[in-house]
Amino acid sequence: MDRRTTRIPQPPGNHTLMPLTENDLNTTRKRKISPLKPIPENKLQRGTQRPPEAPAQVEDTWEAISEETGWTLKECLNHKLLFKKRDADKAKNQVMGQHLRRLRAAGRHLLTEKERLELDVESLQSCLATEEAARAAEAQDHVAVADALQRSIADLQERLSGQEQQTAQQLAGKEAAAEELRLCQSQVQAAQGNAQRLQHELACSKELAADYQKQVVSLTELHQHAQKYNSQLQEYNNSLQGEVAASAASLAKLQADKNSWAQDMAEMRGTLTALEANMHAAQTSAANAEAARHNAAGDAARLRSELSCLTKERDQLLLDLAQLKEEVARYKACTGQTVEILEREKELKAQLQSQNQAQAEVQAGLLVELAVLREHKALSERLAAQQGGEAGQLRSRLAQVEALLAAAEQQVQEGERTRRKLHNTILELKGNIRVFCRVRPLLPAGSACAVAQIQYPTSGDLKGRGIELQVATVQSQQPQTYDFAFDRVFGCAAKQEEVFEEISQLVQSALDGYKVCIFAYGQTGSGKTHTLVGMLGSADERGMIPRAMDQVFVEAKALESQGWNFEMRASMLEIYNEEIRDLLGKGPPASKKHQVSHDDKGNTSVAFLESVDVRRPGKVGELLAKAMKQRAVGATAANAHSSRSHMVFQLTIAATNAATGQQATGTLNLIDLAGSERLSKSQASGERLKETQNINKSLSALGDVIMALAGKEPHVPYRNSKLTYLLQPCLGGDAKTLMFVNVAPEAEAAQESLCSLRFAAKVNACEIGTARRNVK
Numbered sequence: 153m154d155r156r157t158t159r160i161p162q163p164p165g166n167h168t169l170m171p172l173t174e175n176d177l178n179t180t181r182k183r184k185i186s187p188l189k190p191i192p193e194n195k196l197q198r199g200t201q202r203p204p205e206a207p208a209q210v211e212d213t214w215e216a217i218s219e220e221t222g223w224t225l226k227e228c229l230n231h232k233l234l235f236k237k238r239d240a241d242k243a244k245n246q247v248m249g250q251h252l253r254r255l256r257a258a259g260r261h262l263l264t265e266k267e268r269l270e271l272d273v274e275s276l277q278s279c280l281a282t283e284e285a286a287r288a289a290e291a292q293d294h295v296a297v298a299d300a301l302q303r304s305i306a307d308l309q310e311r312l313s314g315q316e317q318q319t320a321q322q323l324a325g326k327e328a329a330a331e332e333l334r335l336c337q338s339q340v341q342a343a344q345g346n347a348q349r350l351q352h353e354l355a356c357s358k359e360l361a362a363d364y365q366k367q368v369v370s371l372t373e374l375h376q377h378a379q380k381y382n383s384q385l386q387e388y389n390n391s392l393q394g395e396v397a398a399s400a401a402s403l404a405k406l407q408a409d410k411n412s413w414a415q416d417m418a419e420m421r422g423t424l425t426a427l428e429a430n431m432h433a434a435q436t437s438a439a440n441a442e443a444a445r446h447n448a449a450g451d452a453a454r455l456r457s458e459l460s461c462l463t464k465e466r467d468q469l470l471l472d473l474a475q476l477k478e479e480v481a482r483y484k485a486c487t488g489q490t491v492e493i494l495e496r497e498k499e500l501k502a503q504l505q506s507q508n509q510a511q512a513e514v515q516a517g518l519l520v521e522l523a524v525l526r527e528h529k530a531l532s533e534r535l536a537a538q539q540g541g542e543a544g545q546l547r548s549r550l551a552q553v554e555a556l557l558a559a560a561e562q563q564v565q566e567g568e569r570t571r572r573k574l575h576n577t578i579l580e581l582k583g584n585i586r587v588f589c590r591v592r593p594l595l596p597a598g599s600a601c602a603v604a605q606i607q608y609p610t611s612g613d614l615k616g617r618g619i620e621l622q623v624a625t626v627q628s629q630q631p632q633t634y635d636f637a638f639d640r641v642f643g644c645a646a647k648q649e650e651v652f653e654e655i656s657q658l659v660q661s662a663l664d665g666y667k668v669c670i671f672a673y674g675q676t677g678s679g680k681t682h683t684l685v686g687m688l689g690s691a692d693e694r695g696m697i698p699r700a701m702d703q704v705f706v707e708a709k710a711l712e713s714q715g716w717n718f719e720m721r722a723s724m725l726e727i728y729n730e731e732i733r734d735l736l737g738k739g740p741p742a743s744k745k746h747q748v749s750h751d752d753k754g755n756t757s758v759a760f761l762e763s764v765d766v767r768r769p770g771k772v773g774e775l776l777a778k779a780m781k782q783r784a785v786g787a788t789a790a791n792a793h794s795s796r797s798h799m800v801f802q803l804t805i806a807a808t809n810a811a812t813g814q815q816a817t818g819t820l821n822l823i824d825l826a827g828s829e830r831l832s833k834s835q836a837s838g839e840r841l842k843e844t845q846n847i848n849k850s851l852s853a854l855g856d857v858i859m860a861l862a863g864k865e866p867h868v869p870y871r872n873s874k875l876t877y878l879l880q881p882c883l884g885g886d887a888k889t890l891m892f893v894n895v896a897p898e899a900e901a902a903q904e905s906l907c908s909l910r911f912a913a914k915v916n917a918c919e920i921g922t923a924r925r926n927v928k
């Protein structure tokens with residue numbers, strides 16, 4: 153309850169009692185009065201002696217007394233009655249009576265005041281009690297509210313900590329992703345190194361394997377020849393051995409025949425000898441018998457019979473002999489024939505033996521040869537087996553290497569995919585228009601012209617990203633410093649290679665099916681053409697366009713192994729005085745009307761624009777050289793060969809994967825803008841003036857488009873210039889866009905550099921949406 157609204161109960165009575173205020177009391181202090189001395193006891197006693205009872209009268213109110221005397225209560229109470237000796241008692245009594253009246257009034261007033269105050273105190277106490285109760289209730293409410301608040305705070309804290317955790321997790325995730333990216337990159341590098349090493353090893357192994365294969369083939373051929381020769385020899389040997397065996401068998405048979413015949417002859421000779429002996433014995437006995445006949449008469453018959461018997465026997469024997477003779481003759485004839493045969497056989501045998509011997513010699517030679525060949529064959533076989541084993545080992549190693557290579561390639565592909573994903577995420581997180589600043593060196597190097605004070609932060613977050621430019625002002629002697637930060641700042645010592653490394657990821661995106669737009673902005677002579685085109689003949693000084701083309705070729709070649717096939721066409725045009733000219737056309741650049749049109753899929757076409765197949769490396773160099781010859785250049789105050797037009801190099805990459813059926817169409821636009829320059833500074837006149845005006849008009853139209861995009865305005869004035877209309881799909885959020893802001897280091901160019909850097913800072917703050925990949 154509000155204390156100020158507490159009603160204080162009024163004391164009873166017909167008048168309103170006002171509480172004594174500090175003001176009342178202070179009135180006393182303000183007045184100059186002498187301090188009241190206390191009234192001595194004896195005087196008071198004397199003074200309090202009641203005068204005779206006066207008739208009842210209306211008692212004075214303190215207000216009346218106060219009005220009458222002008223005293224405050226305190227003054228009244230402290231009032232000292234002063235009497236002179238000569239004052240009469242009556243007068244004294246009167247004065248005292250008056251004062252008593254006043255004191256009574258004051259006492260009553262004080263009593264009422266006291267009562268009122270007591271009442272006040274009571275009412276205040278009751279108020280206090282109610283208020284306390286209300287307070288307690290309020291406090292309880294507050295406690296409840298506080299509890300609720302505590303709970304919601306706890307809840308919020310919990311959510312906060314949850315969000316903090318989430319943020320921490322996201323940060324950790326981001327860091328992990330960055331770490332993973334780094335890891336992936338190092339893995340990719342390692343895997344690429346590995347893959348290269350393995351490819352080298354594979355190539356060596358393949359060569360070795362091919363050599364071994366050749367050796368194996370030649371040895372196998374040799375082996376086959378040897379086997380064939382061997383089998384032929386064996387066949388010949390077999391036939392010879394067969395012949396030898398047949399000859400030996402026939403010889404053995406002849407020998408056996410001869411032996412049996414010799415045996416038969418010996419037996420016959422024995423029988424003949426026995427028969428001859430018998431015959432001789434018979435003849436002897438016949439002679440003996442004849443003698444006996446002569447000698448013995450009696451025995452003549454017996455002897456005769458014996459004789460006839462013997463004659464018979466002799467006849468028989470003679471018959472037998474004749475037969476035997478016949479047989480011997482026959483045998484003789486036969487034996488003679490056999491001998492002849494035998495002789496012949498012997499001769500034959502001798503021949504055969506000599507032949508056999510010769511054959512045996514040949515055979516021995518052949519056997520030696522065979523043994524040698526066998527040894528050779530065994531050696532070859534061992535070698536072949538060894539080589540076969542080695543070839544097997546090589547084959548398995550080859551298979552391992554191929555598997556490793558495949559795994560490495562897969563890893564590389566996966567790493568590549570992760571890298572692309574992370575890269576795209578990073579680009580998307582960064583916003584789509586990124587800005588790189590490049591400061592060119594002094595020209596010619598080391599020349600004596602004054603150098604603008606350009607500093608680059610060497611530590612902290614802005615290292616590699618910050619640039620500080622000091623510009624002299626007319627008003628003060630102290631130059632003014634302007635700080636800028638971009639996605640990357642390249643000092644005057646930066647090489648083309650270093651610059652290209654930073655944009656190579658973007659070039660890769662064109663192969664992945666994105667529209668990529670890289671343009672160079674800056675004052676005349678600040679190094680735009682040098683950055684994008686460079687010196688075509690020099691390997692080190694080649695600009696972003698030839699380097700981008702090299703990368704596209706290399707990557708496309710690498711992707712061919714994954715089934716991708718690329719079609720690449722390039723066109724080059726310039727916008728000169730708001731007119732499009734074909735820099736690769738057959739006729740003069742301004743011979744045709746080139747109308748720009750966009751279809752609803754964001755594809756741009758320029759009528760009658762020559763587009764050239766650039767799948768042959770080196771073709772782009774020729775095209776660039778041709779285009780640079782055709783391009784409109786002229787001498788300006790800042791550059792003897794100033795480009796007076798915007799040059800657009802466009803590469804369209806149509807990728808198809810026969811294996812997966814995927815299709816992607818990417819575009820890489822590299823734009824060398826004409827130099828920005830203030831008219832007052834360019835000192836241009838005539839045709840140069842018109843060029844400068846057109847250049848400035850289109851550059852300011854580009855600025856307007858970027859500002860409208862940055863401000864997310866409903867209308868973006870693309871149609872205000874040919875340049876912005878041509879680049880509409882690239883600027884309008886579909887593409888990944890990068891701007892180089894080129895800066896000249898000379899002190900006299902500081903003001904122009906400041907303008908360029910300011911423009912670039914606005915562009916850097918511009919988010920144009922998420923790039924879209926054109927993939928089917």
Ligand SMILES: Nc1ncnc2c1ncn2[C@@H]1O[C@H](COP(=O)(O)OP(=O)(O)OP(=O)(O)O)[C@@H](O)[C@H]1O
Nearest residue numbers: 592593676677678679680681682791794795826827
């Ligand atoms: N980084 C660099 N290193 C060495 N020389 C450079 C560098 N940048 C520019 N130059 C030289 O500076 C001169 C002017 O450069 P360039 O023609 O590229 O400027 P520009 O911005 O294209 O000029 P304009 O807009 O007038 O065409 C050239 O001679 C070029 O070789």
